[in-house]
């Protein structure tokens with residue numbers, strides 16, 4: 001995986017580390033997939049498969065035809081993988097990777113891609129999350145913020161709660177002067193059904209500490225986000 005790490009100096013004298021998601025993983029994708037597959041509970045798979053087979057019957061198809069025969073099991077496994085957040089502990093994901101450092105600048109981790117299921121329709125919503133914090137003598141390992149995002153996204157969610165949960169958790173573990181979270185996502189429940197608004201994007205923001213009161217800081221964060229959205 002390509003590592004990309006840029007250090008920029010912004011006009012308002014905040015030093016900004018901008019880290020793109022691609023360079024953050026210290027574990028190969030294969031290892032992560034293997035771990036997630038190993039964690040899948042066979043009892044849950046068979047219980048879910050039974051009900052998924054019933055769903056296929058109710059919607060009017062034949063669960064025994066060739067193409068659908070293994071679908072209930074496949075779907076059950078996929079669902080448990082997508083919703084792995086119920087069996088993950090965000091503290092474990094951090095694995096003690098909070099370090100003492102007297103760095104007074106801003107840390108921005110942007111364009112973290114995530115996938116989640118909306119709790120109202122159990123249909124996917126997906127997009128990117130950008131998280132910033134102003135350290136108070138402590139920083140968090142670079143790969144950890146995308147992992148935290150994944151744990152909270154891998155549950156039945158609403159985007160508003162996801163945004164807040166990530167922000168509050170980062171604040172709790174880093175003990176910073178302030179945290180900002182921006183999430184932009186597409187919701188398939190809006191695109192595929194009902195209003196069929198396929199290109200509508202939902203944006204949510206969370207601010208804590210200095211991000212709440214310091215308008216300059218808020219502006220810097222929002223400009224960074226806008227820039228990384230354009231660079232995408």
Ligand SMILES: [Zn+2]
Nearest residue numbers: 118120121189
């Ligand atoms: Zn929905």
